Amino acid sequence: MTRYYLKLGLLSIRNNPVLSALMVAAIGVGIGACMTIVNIDYVMSGNPVPHRSDVLYHVQLDSWDPNKPANEPDKPPDQVTYLDGTALLDARKGRRQVLSYRSGRVIQPEDPDLRPFEVTARSTTADFFPMFDVPFIYGEGWGRSEDDNLVQVVVLGKEINERLFGGVNPVGRTVVMNGDTYRVTGVIDDWNPIPKFYDVSNGAFNDVEEVYFPFSVSIAKEIGSHGNTNCWKPTGEGGWKAFLNSECVWMQFWVELHGADEHRVYMTFLDAYAESQKALGRFERPLNNRLHDVMEWMQDQEVVEDDVQVLLGLAVLFLIVCLLNTIGLLLAKIMRRSGDISLRRALGASRGAIFSQYIVEAGVIGLCGGLLGVGLTWFGLKGIEILYGQFDFVGNLVRMDWIMIFAAIVLAIVSALFAALYPTWRACRIHPASQLKTL
Amino acid sequence: MEIGPIWRALLRNKTAYILIALQIAVTMAIMVNAVAIIQERARLMERPSGIDEDNIFYLTSIGFTPDFDFRDSVKADLEMIRNLPGVVDAISTNTVPLEGGGWSSGLQTEPGEDIEATGVAMYFTDEHGLDTFGVNLVAGRNFLPSDIEWVDQNSDRWPPTGIVTQETANTLFPDSPEDVVGKTVYVNDDQPVRIVGVIERMQAAWKSWSGVERSMLVPMYRDAGGTRYVVRTEPGYRDELMPQVEELLAASNNERIVRGLMSMTETRQRSYLSDSAMIKLLVFIVSLLTAITGLGIVGLASFSVARRTRQIGTRRALGASRPAILGYFMLENFMVSSVGILAGAVLAVGMNIWMVQAFDLTPIAWYIIPLGMLALWIVGQAAVYGPARRASLVPPAVATRAA
Numbered sequence: 001m002t003r004y005y006l007k008l009g010l011l012s013i014r015n016n017p018v019l020s021a022l023m024v025a026a027i028g029v030g031i032g033a034c035m036t037i038v039n040i041d042y043v044m045s046g047n048p049v050p051h052r053s054d055v056l057y058h059v060q061l062d063s064w065d066p067n068k069p070a071n072e073p074d075k076p077p078d079q080v081t082y083l084d085g086t087a088l089l090d091a092r093k094g095r096r097q098v099l100s101y102r103s104g105r106v107i108q109p110e111d112p113d114l115r116p117f118e119v120t121a122r123s124t125t126a127d128f129f130p131m132f133d134v135p136f137i138y139g140e141g142w143g144r145s146e147d148d149n150l151v152q153v154v155v156l157g158k159e160i161n162e163r164l165f166g167g168v169n170p171v172g173r174t175v176v177m178n179g180d181t182y183r184v185t186g187v188i189d190d191w192n193p194i195p196k197f198y199d200v201s202n203g204a205f206n207d208v209e210e211v212y213f214p215f216s217v218s219i220a221k222e223i224g225s226h227g228n229t230n231c232w233k234p235t236g237e238g239g240w241k242a243f244l245n246s247e248c249v250w251m252q253f254w255v256e257l258h259g260a261d262e263h264r265v266y267m268t269f270l271d272a273y274a275e276s277q278k279a280l281g282r283f284e285r286p287l288n289n290r291l292h293d294v295m296e297w298m299q300d301q302e303v304v305e306d307d308v309q310v311l312l313g314l315a316v317l318f319l320i321v322c323l324l325n326t327i328g329l330l331l332a333k334i335m336r337r338s339g340d341i342s343l344r345r346a347l348g349a350s351r352g353a354i355f356s357q358y359i360v361e362a363g364v365i366g367l368c369g370g371l372l373g374v375g376l377t378w379f380g381l382k383g384i385e386i387l388y389g390q391f392d393f394v395g396n397l398v399r400m401d402w403i404m405i406f407a408a409i410v411l412a413i414v415s416a417l418f419a420a421l422y423p424t425w426r427a428c429r430i431h432p433a434s435q436l437k438t439l
Numbered sequence: 440m441e442i443g444p445i446w447r448a449l450l451r452n453k454t455a456y457i458l459i460a461l462q463i464a465v466t467m468a469i470m471v472n473a474v475a476i477i478q479e480r481a482r483l484m485e486r487p488s489g490i491d492e493d494n495i496f497y498l499t500s501i502g503f504t505p506d507f508d509f510r511d512s513v514k515a516d517l518e519m520i521r522n523l524p525g526v527v528d529a530i531s532t533n534t535v536p537l538e539g540g541g542w543s544s545g546l547q548t549e550p551g552e553d554i555e556a557t558g559v560a561m562y563f564t565d566e567h568g569l570d571t572f573g574v575n576l577v578a579g580r581n582f583l584p585s586d587i588e589w590v591d592q593n594s595d596r597w598p599p600t601g602i603v604t605q606e607t608a609n610t611l612f613p614d615s616p617e618d619v620v621g622k623t624v625y626v627n628d629d630q631p632v633r634i635v636g637v638i639e640r641m642q643a644a645w646k647s648w649s650g651v652e653r654s655m656l657v658p659m660y661r662d663a664g665g666t667r668y669v670v671r672t673e674p675g676y677r678d679e680l681m682p683q684v685e686e687l688l689a690a691s692n693n694e695r696i697v698r699g700l701m702s703m704t705e706t707r708q709r710s711y712l713s714d715s716a717m718i719k720l721l722v723f724i725v726s727l728l729t730a731i732t733g734l735g736i737v738g739l740a741s742f743s744v745a746r747r748t749r750q751i752g753t754r755r756a757l758g759a760s761r762p763a764i765l766g767y768f769m770l771e772n773f774m775v776s777s778v779g780i781l782a783g784a785v786l787a788v789g790m791n792i793w794m795v796q797a798f799d800l801t802p803i804a805w806y807i808i809p810l811g812m813l814a815l816w817i818v819g820q821a822a823v824y825g826p827a828r829r830a831s832l833v834p835p836a837v838a839t840r841a842a
Contacts, residue, residue, distance in 0.1 A: 324735070
């Protein structure tokens with residue numbers, strides 16, 4: 001029977017091209033507007049490390065000013081101090097742990113004709129690569145011994161390798177940065193977690209850094225942070241040493257823990273650490289340490305912009321208006337065909353048959369609207385990309401994957417069926433003979 | 440006119456009209472709230488930064504070799520830039536308003552660790568700062584060459600003088616904001632800074648910061664691994680000087696790189712990009728929505744005219760004039776719209792209350808609601824005019840024919 005209804009539906013769409021086109025357009029525009037924003041929200045609130053997000057924990061220690069919290073309401077600072085970061089690192093109480101901060105370097109190419117250029121860099125410890133599941137094209141990261149012995153090694157991003165070595169395997173070759181020579185241990189393949197979860201304090205949707213080198217080397221060379229630094233207490237005279245020993249927070253600490261037991265043990269360790277610091281006169285605030293896994297941390301940091309949420313609300317309302325419109329149009333269409341329906345009922349069609357017929361027709365319209373909607377979503381995302389073009393990261397947010405395309409079509413069909421419910425119900429209630437006399 | 444009969448006719452066939460009224464209500468709610476957001480963003484974008492934006496550009500110089508000499512390079516660079524034809528003045532500083540990155544420190548009026556400090560944005564400059572930024576000195580004096588100090592990277596030391604904005608003075612000394620010259624404030628808990636001058640206005644580098652109007656000029660050259668040169672030009676010289684200065688700096692010393700060349704005009708654009716984009720998006724959404732609602736009204740009105748062709752003919756035959764038929768449909772739409780608009784006004788206020796709580800928006804100005812109502816009445820009447828006119832053209836003779 002469905003095939004027969006499909007045929008009837010297509011016939012009816014052909015008989016009322018203007019009305020049908022209007023319905024398809026209303027659904028398509030609604031879906032397009034809605035899915036454009038949903039897509040951006042979906043990308044922004046996506047899971048950047050799907051396989052490991054529940055074993056990676058971001059550590060916060062409340063080392064802040066006794067007189068006021070780092071962030072309202074009573075939240076500890078987002079980053080950690082050098083003192084605390086290195087203490088947690090040396091304790092090695094997790095399966096793996098990584099301490100890192102955003103820095104920058106100037107690369108001096110071997111070729112004297114090429115000008116030196118600046119790159120974004122991450123000063124980090126060895127576990128960064130296995131912990132965050134970083135893919136390599138060539139070589140690998142470095143080990144603990146390089147960290148401990150201040151060995152000048154570097155991991156390059158794909159683009160920098162392209163620029164310096166023409167994309168061939170550079171492992172074992174050297175790169176000069178700020179006058180120092182570093183040995184290349186590996187090259188990272190395409191990798192751009194969105195959001196950039198491991199450092200949301202410095203642009204949650206920025207690209208990952210272009211080069212990576214040991215934290216210990218970076219500290220020894222007195223390379224300051226190129227990211228956010230917050231201090232509640234003066235650092236005092238004494239230059240770099242004084243800064244390292246200060247209460248300024250400027251680095252991120254992540255730990256890998258499996259299961260509730262390890263989580264609990266680690267939390268106990270953090271609290272004990274805080275108590276030990278209290279004994280030294282630091283950590284004057286009440287105990288307030290936090291361990292968030294990746295998705296909890298993304299929520300805590302509210303990485304999805306308010307603007308996107310406002311737009312999302314408006315877009316959903318927009319879709320509702322489009323659906324109200326569709327309901328009205330379908331109602332008009334069905335009422336116009338009251339005579340038809342009466343005749344079919346009089347000839348023996350059951351209510352169920354009428355219902356199926358019009359629902360199938362609405363489904364077809366929904367499908368067409370969905371396809372149009374996917375196309376309009378693509379245009380919508382292009383529009384957003386142009387509108388926000390000066391933000392370098394916008395390209396990271398306007399990608400559409402198969403899940404979203406599928407979701408758009410399903411949403412369109414569901415919306416169309418939902419819109420069709422009332423008009424179809426009205427159609428079923430038309431009495432077999434009532435309309436015949438006016439035919 | 441015939442409100443009673445129209446109303447009773449509406450009630451006999453209410454679904455279609457309820458649909459239209461609902462559409463109008465939701466459209467109204469979206470429209471009013473979107474306009475409120477647009478107004479708020481526009482207000483933020485209108486705030487002046489206080490500096491001569493049209494004629495200022497800046498760029499960053501970063502030394503990357505171990506023997507790069509920060510002091511020598513700053514001295515040489517500033518002398519070179521200041522002597523270029525078309526340049527009004529130039530300084531070495533840390534940031535500019537609207538840039539997004541900068542330095543803030545807590546200032547307090549009494550020394551001591553337990554005293555609440557007020558966050559103030561710090562701009563490092565020499566005696567050319569006022570002239571380069573083009574800010575107005577309203578009290579006290581400019582820095583003297585003898586005030587200026589050289590400060591190393593990671594040092595915690597502050598020069599003992601400073602020039603503050605009026606807003607900084609208002610916040611620190613609420614009792615006597617007119618009389619702050621000569622007063623002392625403390626930075627880093629206990630390092631005294633004497634206020635020597637007050638400037639009218641100069642925003643901090645973070646446009647969304649609640650203390651964006653609180654800044655202080657500090658007389659120092661600070662080595663931060665590099666420095667930022669801010670250059671003010673004679674009107675009309677900026678675009679020509681930008682690449683020229685960049686090239687001269689890059690060529691004069693190969694132990695550093697020069698990057699981040701940008702004009703203040705572009706900085707403002709980038710800084711408020713999300714606001715201007717949001718405004719455009721909202722305007723687009725509201726226009727599209729109004730168009731869709733208008734089309735919905737046209738569609739349903741056409742349908743109802745088509746269905747009532749015979750009734751209209753009958754009325755015409757019984758003596759109703761064309762304007763009377765036209766008036767009937769216009770009035771009908773007016774009544775349906777009014778229901779939707781009133782419901783929309785309630786919905787709009789409810790939505791606004793929620794958005795104010797959820798997103799810290801400012802509440803809507805009262806007059807947006809009547810304006811929104813007026814706009815939607817006009818849209819409704821305009822949309823229904825076509826079908827209504829067609830209805831009025833139905834000849835009386837239709838009444839005598841079968842449908």
